[in-house]
Amino acid sequence: MTSDARSISGAAGRFVRWETAITALLVAVFVGGIGVSPDFGNSGNLSFALRDLSEIALIALPMTLLVVCGQVDLSVASVLGLCSALTGKLWDGGMSIEAIIPIVLAVGLVCGLINGFLVTKLGLPSLAVTIGTMTLYRGLAYVTLGTGAVSQFPSTYTDMTLNNVPGTPIPYPIALFAVLAVATGVVLHATGIGRSLFAIGAQEDAAYFAGIRVKRIKLVLFAVSGVVAALAGIIYTLRYGSARADNGLGLELTVIAAVLLGGIDFDGGKGTLGGVIAAVLVIGLLRNLLMLNDVSTETQSIVTGLLLIISVLTPRLIAVFREAQGRRRGARPATPAASS
Numbered sequence: 001m002t003s004d005a006r007s008i009s010g011a012a013g014r015f016v017r018w019e020t021a022i023t024a025l026l027v028a029v030f031v032g033g034i035g036v037s038p039d040f041g042n043s044g045n046l047s048f049a050l051r052d053l054s055e056i057a058l059i060a061l062p063m064t065l066l067v068v069c070g071q072v073d074l075s076v077a078s079v080l081g082l083c084s085a086l087t088g089k090l091w092d093g094g095m096s097i098e099a100i101i102p103i104v105l106a107v108g109l110v111c112g113l114i115n116g117f118l119v120t121k122l123g124l125p126s127l128a129v130t131i132g133t134m135t136l137y138r139g140l141a142y143v144t145l146g147t148g149a150v151s152q153f154p155s156t157y158t159d160m161t162l163n164n165v166p167g168t169p170i171p172y173p174i175a176l177f178a179v180l181a182v183a184t185g186v187v188l189h190a191t192g193i194g195r196s197l198f199a200i201g202a203q204e205d206a207a208y209f210a211g212i213r214v215k216r217i218k219l220v221l222f223a224v225s226g227v228v229a230a231l232a233g234i235i236y237t238l239r240y241g242s243a244r245a246d247n248g249l250g251l252e253l254t255v256i257a258a259v260l261l262g263g264i265d266f267d268g269g270k271g272t273l274g275g276v277i278a279a280v281l282v283i284g285l286l287r288n289l290l291m292l293n294d295v296s297t298e299t300q301s302i303v304t305g306l307l308l309i310i311s312v313l314t315p316r317l318i319a320v321f322r323e324a325q326g327r328r329r330g331a332r333p334a335t336p337a338a339s340s
Contacts, residue, residue, distance in 0.1 A: 017263075018263040018275060018315075019262070019263050019272050019274055019275035019278065022261065022262060022263065022275050022278045022279050022282065023275075023278045025278075025282055026278050026281050026282045026285070029282055029285050029286060029289070030285060033285060033288075033289045036289065036293070037289060037292045037293060039292060040288070040289060040292060043169040044169075045288065045292070046169055047164055047169040047170070047171060048288070049284050049285055049287075049288035050169075050170065050171055050174045050284065051161075051162070051171040051173065051174065051239070052284065052287065052288065053280060053281075053283070053284035053287070054161075054171065054173035054174060054177065054232075054235055054236075054239070055080065055173075055232040055233075055235060055236050055248065055251065056251065056254050056255055056258060056280060056283070056284070057174065057177045057181075057277075057280045057284075058173070058176070058177050058180065058228055058231065058232045058235070059076050059080075059225075059228055059229055059232050059251070059252075059255045060255050060258050060259055060276055060277075060280050061177075061180055061181060061184045061228065061273075062184075062221065062224045062225040062228045063076065063225065063255050063256065063259050064184070064188070064259050064262075064264055064271070064273055064276045065184065065187075065188060065197060065221050065224070066126075066221050066222070066225060067201075067256075067259050067260075067264045067265075067266060067268065067271075068188065068197045068198060068201050068264060068265075068268060068269065068270075068271060069197045069200050069201050069217065069218060069221060069268055070200060070201040070204065070267065070268025070269065071119065071126040071218060071221065071222075071268075072126050072127055072130065072256065072266075073112075073115060073126065073130050073222060073225045073252075074127070074130040074131055074134050074252050074256075075111065075115060075130040075133040075134040075136075075137055075229075075252070076225060076229040076232075076251070076252050076255060077134070077229075077248040077249065077250065077251040077252040077255075078133070078134045078135070078136075078137035078138040078141065078248075078252075079108055079111045079112075079137050079226055079229035079230060079233065080229050080230070080232050080233040080236060080247060080248035080251065081137070081138055081141040081233070081244075081245055081246060081247050081248050081249065082107065082111070082137045082138070082140050082141040082144065082233070082245075083104045083107060083108055083229070083230040083233030083234060083237075084141070084233045084234075084236055084237040084243045084244060084245070084247040084248070085141040085142075085144040085145035085243060085244065085245045085247075086100075086103070086104055086107055086141075086144055086145075087100055087104055087233065087234055087237045087243050088145055088149070088150030088237065088242075088243020088244070089144050089145050089150070089243075090103065090104075091150060091153065091243070092150045097153070097154065097157050100234075101234060104230050104233065104234055105227055105230050105231065105234075107230060108226040108227045108228075108229055108230020108231070108233070109223055109226055109227050109230070110226070111133070111137055111226040111229070111230075112222045112223040112224065112225050112226020112227060112229075113219070113222065113223050113226065114133060115129055115130055115133055115222040115225070115226065116218060116219035116220075116221070116222030116223055117219070118133075119218060119219075119222065120215040120216075120218050120219050121215075126222075134252070138245070138246075138249075141245035141246075142245045144245065145243065145244070145245050146245070147245065148244075149242050149243060149244045150242070150243040151241050151242050151243070152241075153237070153238055153241055157238050158238045158239070158241050160172050160238070161173055161235050161238045161239040162239060173235050173239070180228075181273065181277060184273060185273045185274070188273055189272070189273065193217070196212045196217060197217065197221075198269050198270070199212060199269075200212060200214055200217065200218075200268070200269075201265070201267070201268025201269035201270070202268065202269030202270075203269075232248070233247070233248070236248060250301065253304060253305070253308060254283060254304050256308065257279075257283065257304055257305075257307045257308035257311060258276060258279045258280045258282075258283050259276055259279070260308065260311035260312055261279040261282065261283070261307055261308075261310070261311035262274075262275035262276030262277070262278060262279035262280070263275035263276070263279075264276060265315075266312065279311075282307075283304065283307065286303060286307075287300055287303075290303065
């Protein structure tokens with residue numbers, strides 16, 4: 001994709017960026033949702049919608065950094081499932097939540113480091129590596145807990161994932177996401193590390209010869225992705241009060257759909273975190289609207305799939321359109337010079 005591909009073509013498009021279009025879509029979904037369902041706009045439902053996308057929003061942050069860097073991590077949902085299963089196994093074994101959390105985060109870190117090692121040290125493509133570890137980590141989740149479930153977690157912790165920040169409709173997990181999003185936005189758009197990520201995604205070889213530690217940065221990004229997926233696994237488990245090996249199944253596609261719909265170029269090097277956050281909200285509100293109208297989860301998956309296709313296909317079509325425009329302009333005969 002070219003940078004122009006993420007702009008809306010046409011004369012007006014010169015002033016309208018992809019992120020602006022996604023924000024307009026978010027407003028349209030919100031206004032349309034209020035029109036379709038009277039319960040959609042009340043604070044209780046919006047709070048539920050935000051809480052329901054907590055894990056997607058959290059995992060989308062490191063995924064944004066990875067994709068900007070030209071990488072992808074398809075194993076995040078399996079890490080979530082593995083960490084959920086491990087949380088349940090340890091809790092069932094009598095361990096306290098305070099002791100479980102650092103262990104589970106450490107397991108997420110190891111999962112991320114394995115991905116990063118295979119990509120950076122062995123030079124394997126991240127897509128292929130994380131497809132493999134996606135299956136590996138999910139299998140380990142079933143080995144850990146089997147097909148059963150563990151519940152009866154202490155209300156002190158489940159309430160933290162279900163309650164709102166006092167006086168606001170914002171759930172605690174979304175408040176955590178907001179803090180991490182600000183930190184991620186600062187790193188990506190206001191620091192040398194962020195500029196290095198864009199440089200690696202745009203042209204990795206040039207970034208390497210410019211002195212950027214490409215492999216180290218990628219390794220750290222995969223490690224962070226693993227830790228955040230583990231954190232999401234803990235939140236998911238406590239929010240539903242159920243540890244299962246199949247928790248978060250298929251969630252990775254929703255995360256990637258949000259990142260691409262938000263304007264991050266899948267080839268790396270372009271995009272903004274603001275667009276991703278708007279896209280996460282679009283997907284969350286759409287899912288909520290479909291639930292309010294009793295639409296099945298299978299149909300919700302179809303909508304997510306369509307958004308993923310649209311987010312990939314639309315920039316390509318815009319790029320083709322702009323290239324065709326450029327060829328037509330180049331084919332026009334030169335205007336004869338006026339005679340004196």
